[in-house]
Amino acid sequence: MSLSRTIDTPEIEEALAAGTTIRKHVLDLDDFSREEIHDVMNSARSMKEVLGRDIKKVPALRGKVVVTLFYEASTRTRISFEEAGKVLSADVINMSASGSSTEKGESLLNTGLTIQAMGVDTIVIRHPHSGAPYLLAQELDTVNIINAGDGLHAHPTQALLDIYTVQDRLGGLEGKKIVIVGDVLHSRVARSDIWGFAKMGAKVVLSGPTTLMPPDLLLASNSIIQSTIGSLVEFDSDLDQAIEGADVVMALRLQQERQNAGFLPSLREYIRRWQVTDERLSRANPGALVMHPGPMNEGIEISNSIAHGGNSVIEDQVTNGVAVRMALLYHVTTGPTQLD
Amino acid sequence: METESLVIRQARIIDPSRDLDQVGDILIGNGEILATGSLGSDSIPDGTRVIDGTGLVVAPGFIDLHCHLREPGFEYKETIAAGSRAGAKGGFTTLCAMPNTDPPIDNAAVVEFIQQKARQDSKVRILPIGCVTKGRKGYELSEMEELASAGVACFSDDGDPVFDANLMKLALTYSSDLGLAISNHCQDKSLSCNGVMAEGPVATHLGLDGIPAAAEEAMIARDIALAESTGGRLHVAHLSTAGSVPLVREAKDRGLSVTAEVCPHHLTVTDQWVLGGKGASASVAGSLAYDTSTKVYPPLRSLNDVEALIKGLADGVIDCIATDHAPHDLTSKQVTYQDAAFGISVLETALGSLMQLVHESKLSMVALVDRLTLGPAKILGESYKELATLQPGTTADIVIFDPEHEWTVDTSQFESKGKNTPLDGTKLKGRVVATIVGGTIVYDGPGLQFQAEKGRA
Numbered sequence: 001m002s003l004s005r006t007i008d009t010p011e012i013e014e015a016l017a018a019g020t021t022i023r024k025h026v027l028d029l030d031d032f033s034r035e036e037i038h039d040v041m042n043s044a045r046s047m048k049e050v051l052g053r054d055i056k057k058v059p060a061l062r063g064k065v066v067v068t069l070f071y072e073a074s075t076r077t078r079i080s081f082e083e084a085g086k087v088l089s090a091d092v093i094n095m096s097a098s099g100s101s102t103e104k105g106e107s108l109l110n111t112g113l114t115i116q117a118m119g120v121d122t123i124v125i126r127h128p129h130s131g132a133p134y135l136l137a138q139e140l141d142t143v144n145i146i147n148a149g150d151g152l153h154a155h156p157t158q159a160l161l162d163i164y165t166v167q168d169r170l171g172g173l174e175g176k177k178i179v180i181v182g183d184v185l186h187s188r189v190a191r192s193d194i195w196g197f198a199k200m201g202a203k204v205v206l207s208g209p210t211t212l213m214p215p216d217l218l219l220a221s222n223s224i225i226q227s228t229i230g231s232l233v234e235f236d237s238d239l240d241q242a243i244e245g246a247d248v249v250m251a252l253r254l255q256q257e258r259q260n261a262g263f264l265p266s267l268r269e270y271i272r273r274w275q276v277t278d279e280r281l282s283r284a285n286p287g288a289l290v291m292h293p294g295p296m297n298e299g300i301e302i303s304n305s306i307a308h309g310g311n312s313v314i315e316d317q318v319t320n321g322v323a324v325r326m327a328l329l330y331h332v333t334t335g336p337t338q339l340d
Numbered sequence: 341m342e343t344e345s346l347v348i349r350q351a352r353i354i355d356p357s358r359d360l361d362q363v364g365d366i367l368i369g370n371g372e373i374l375a376t377g378s379l380g381s382d383s384i385p386d387g388t389r390v391i392d393g394t395g396l397v398v399a400p401g402f403i404d405l406h407c408h409l410r411e412p413g414f415e416y417k418e419t420i421a422a423g424s425r426a427g428a429k430g431g432f433t434t435l436c437a438m439p440n441t442d443p444p445i446d447n448a449a450v451v452e453f454i455q456q457k458a459r460q461d462s463k464v465r466i467l468p469i470g471c472v473t474k475g476r477k478g479y480e481l482s483e484m485e486e487l488a489s490a491g492v493a494c495f496s497d498d499g500d501p502v503f504d505a506n507l508m509k510l511a512l513t514y515s516s517d518l519g520l521a522i523s524n525h526c527q528d529k530s531l532s533c534n535g536v537m538a539e540g541p542v543a544t545h546l547g548l549d550g551i552p553a554a555a556e557e558a559m560i561a562r563d564i565a566l567a568e569s570t571g572g573r574l575h576v577a578h579l580s581t582a583g584s585v586p587l588v589r590e591a592k593d594r595g596l597s598v599t600a601e602v603c604p605h606h607l608t609v610t611d612q613w614v615l616g617g618k619g620a621s622a623s624v625a626g627s628l629a630y631d632t633s634t635k636v637y638p639p640l641r642s643l644n645d646v647e648a649l650i651k652g653l654a655d656g657v658i659d660c661i662a663t664d665h666a667p668h669d670l671t672s673k674q675v676t677y678q679d680a681a682f683g684i685s686v687l688e689t690a691l692g693s694l695m696q697l698v699h700e701s702k703l704s705m706v707a708l709v710d711r712l713t714l715g716p717a718k719i720l721g722e723s724y725k726e727l728a729t730l731q732p733g734t735t736a737d738i739v740i741f742d743p744e745h746e747w748t749v750d751t752s753q754f755e756s757k758g759k760n761t762p763l764d765g766t767k768l769k770g771r772v773v774a775t776i777v778g779g780t781i782v783y784d785g786p787g788l789q790f791q792a793e794k795g796r797a
Binding site for chain 1: 539540541543544545546547548549626627628629630671674675676677678679
């Protein structure tokens, strides 16, 4: 197998070509095998090396056009995709719903068809509706789609960068205890992370208000969870108990509007029961990693001292996000036609 | 009206109104059924056209208590003309049209418009359903007596529930001397919230807001209590959860005037279909996931619900099958799942999909025919029973179908303007061969074979 497009070091080229599953789209993690996740991790490692150079530029995607199509606000995801594309020499065009024809009522599908007609290679889409990337993948013929977060459904690139971060720090995920705290019900990050972590052999324990847990996620009858990740996710509303012996603690963003919608009696009570604090973290394994997908509400789901303390790998997550997105952009955009 | 003479020879005649299931002949003339049984040649008038009924079933024409014909107001989704052709193709001879039109059917003028349109455009009988509340807004009762006099089949605000419990109580009370049922779309919207599919593992996996079964069951329980206190006639539209079945069973056991219908898709399709694999036990969302043709209210539910509904239908707790035919234009479905319109185009696939239950021995053929004919006719009232029998001397509304005919659903061949069905491309076994309304063949499908006319051979 050889790549007609080369990165400027043979090691990277080799790493990228080895055992790589070729996929047209990244819509969810649920169709990634463990092997494919390993492949992405290996590619991301090579990409991270590029990011450490003085001149962060390789010609891997020269002549390719990537559009970031964001229907929701975003700082880190959009910028990291843009940076990832630019480091790989792709031309990256950023488009957000405001200021575009969406404001004139253009449908998602017609926007997608318009972008396709311009000869764009890859669309990175974020959308408030679950499944929006699937609509584009189903209706567009030539464009590759990467899901940068859709509704409550999935945020596969976030999960992959989280896996990367844990692997990088702890050497692997097999047998590790990962506690995810907070609003799982409304979190696409949690959905993808649960999937990815469990797939890689970690034990996932959820904690938070029962009103913010998807009830059927925990049911023994959930054949989807059973058959794909082979184990059940656990839930313990008592964070002090859940956090015992954890290797990783991830706090999820708590949107303040959840209180108005009746999911919570008050933020005060949430903070008392589920804020990740120094005291609670002391129950975890020494050296446990603290993660957060961002943006953080410091002082609500996570205390300031934890967010910026020695266990926090929150900034690592951001750095690794660029590397992982470079790997995915490369795989998807070069595509099968580039390989023989 | 002068109609031709027809005889169907050697068909399996199923007439639940007379507990009849036998092979024989059926003679039609002057728009009526003239005779059934083994008819000798001398009892057939000269010039009678002969249909070879070998291997076919002849039954009273199907009656659909619940469909959306969209006219007036939404002619880009469906018209009375197209909807009636779709009905005829599906074996339906009577369609009850839900009043969520624009304007809604909340006064006699709109009823008369639909009746006029039906006379002009429709091949089958169209019975408008009147709104329970003015403008279908849920605040004030419609002029129910005026609607009843104009000829509505029953009352419903379908598409929306009669949400206010006191108003539902008043509607049941006020209409109790009109002899017509109130068909309620039972959905407690404070529980269904922004839900777009059934609550459950598939919804969680896809990140779609779930609709809990309790949203339906809570309102059915409420309405049963109101039916009991008022003595009104309650009909539960599109019952869809396992938990709703015992509620209706218990109400009937207590002798209340409560009836219920179930839709073909809730008997044959599960929420797994939203994953895009046409119900294959997929554990991952394939690239075809979020198939908006599966978005319907009530939502497609679990296998457990489907099995309970089939059992409830077989037991007779659920009185009838109604299609909830809800055609939509392509644009309303070519959007995200959240934005997509609720509804499935059902009329043309109903029999084929329901025959699966018969082929799998979950429902007898006689019960299936009963739930499509006599079951709905009883809910409409005494005078409609004539449309659900093959008794000589009654109106010749008849369906002829081939229970073994295998075919592949191709929405491009639909008569309905709504091509929105998850069954597109699937194989069904069982297909309508001909539909006869008032003695006239209004649909003549594949497999209809005429022999030489009697006396002109």
